[in-house]
Amino acid sequence: MTWTLVIHGGAGRITPKVVGGKEQAIREALARALDAGTAILANGGAAIDAVQAAIEVLEDDPHFNAGRGAALSYDGVAELDAAIMDGATRDAGAVAGTTRARHPIALARAVMERSPHVMLAGEGADAFAEANGVETIDNGWFATPERISQLAELRAAGGDAFDVDMKYG
């Protein structure tokens, strides 16, 4: 039997001019994520573990809008969303608006495996993380200088998320 892994790090105004000097770092991060997932698949591991492993690499990398380096809300908070689904059973787990889960995808996986629910949101999702030993971290850890300045620029212009034509999404 064969295996396949496909990953993405977001779509949008991604051109050589916009990406600029970050291109090599982004390519290396994508390659690391690919390696993390394919190492599991090549050893006969499960697809659900491979997708989580790849995502956690990208959540930790500040170049992507997820986890550390995530876009900030109007109030300067990282409100993180994630979902995971197992095609074999159609089990699924999702979190919306978590602010403390170091890896939102790990929290979504815990919701799938350790609760009768599919989605948990906000403070409830964070409480579930605490109660189930899912790693949590201070919200400030997610905010990078680039995201902080993007938010400041947006607020100075008097806009909010949808005035910027997904420029920062």
Add this chain to the structure above:
Amino acid sequence: TVGAVALDTAGHLAAATSTGGVTGKRWGRIGDSPLIGAGTWAQDGACAVSCTGAGEFFVRVGVGHAIAARIRHLGEPLEGAVAAVLGEVTALGGTGGIIAVGADGTPQWRFSTPGMHRARATSDGLCEVELFAE
């Protein structure tokens, strides 16, 4: 937004998506990423899907579930189903990208934006990392 879809050697599919949403979001805004059936979907025998882009449009189209339904009910190949459903998103005014893998391990990506950070690998030795459209 980041995403991953996979087929393992047991023939099982999985999908995962994670995001910070959009800069400046207010009122607890949620996009498609955490919504099963929209930004994230996996169903053995059909496909696994992860999306990125203008989330509200991907929610309205129910992208992940729609692609799987076209494969299951119309017998459409993965590439055609992804193109058709991204076309529905575009027709509503949305932009973004989709990655998918079929039950046969076909790796697929498609986007209507200037670029998409993306990579793919297979047991046949395919290994690609791409950022831009061309």
